[in-house]
Structure formats: C-alpha cells, structure tokens
Amino acid sequence: MKKLMLLAALAASSAMAAQWTGYIIDEMCAGKKEMLGNVTCAQNCIKRGSPAVLVTDDGSVLKIADQAKVVPFAGKKVTITGELADGAIKVESVK
Numbered sequence: 001m002k003k004l005m006l007l008a009a010l011a012a013s014s015a016m017a018a019q020w021t022g023y024i025i026d027e028m029c030a031g032k033k034e035m036l037g038n039v040t041c042a043q044n045c046i047k048r049g050s051p052a053v054l055v056t057d058d059g060s061v062l063k064i065a066d067q068a069k070v071v072p073f074a075g076k077k078v079t080i081t082g083e084l085a086d087g088a089i090k091v092e093s094v095k
Contacts, residue, residue, distance in 0.1 A: 017092055021079045022057055024070050026050035030061045039075030046074050054080060054089065063088040070094055 026045035029035040030053050035042070046052050052070050054062045064070050065088040070080070073094055082091045 024073045042075035066091040
C-alpha cells in the first residue's frame with residue numbers, strides 16, 4: 001500500500017506546472033545571442049516555418065508544443081507556465 005501511495009504522489013508531482021523565463025525566438029536563430037529581443041527577425045522566421053522555441057536566461061533552448069500560444073510573443077521576453085512533456089513545453093499561459 002505504501003508503494004502505491006508513493007507512486008501516486010510521484011505521478012501527481014510530475015504533472016505539476018513549472019515556469020520558465022526567456023525569449024521566444026525561432027529555432028534557427030536560437031543559438032545567436034544577438035538575435036534575442038529582435039522582434040522583427042523572430043516574427044519573420046517563424047512565419048517562414050522555423051518553429052518557435054524558448055531561449056532561457058541560462059541559454060537553454062526549450063521546444064514548445066503549443067506554437068499558436070507563443071507566436072504572438074515572438075522576439076519578446078516572457079514567462080511561460082506549463083508542463084515539460086515529451087521534450088517540449090505544453091503551454092498553460094504566457095506573460
């Protein structure tokens with residue numbers, strides 16, 4: 001019974017929302033620090049098909065599952081609340 005309760009607690013904690021702060025930028029330019037904050041470039045590259053990603057303050061690049069929720073913020077610094085699943089953020093909110 002204790003093992004079952006422990007497994008249930010672990011499952012619940014893994015589904016909890018987290019927050020990440022950084023810039024929404026296109027995947028092609030994610031490694032170029034000079035592109036952070038370049039709204040026009042990010043918007044144009046995303047429109048041309050390069051997926052939006054989040055580049056965090058520590059330089060990590062996180063894929064985003066819900067592209068439509070972040071595209072309006074292309075090139076801007078945001079805080080995303082959501083869950084990391086299957087290697088991508090499932091977005092709950094963007095501020």
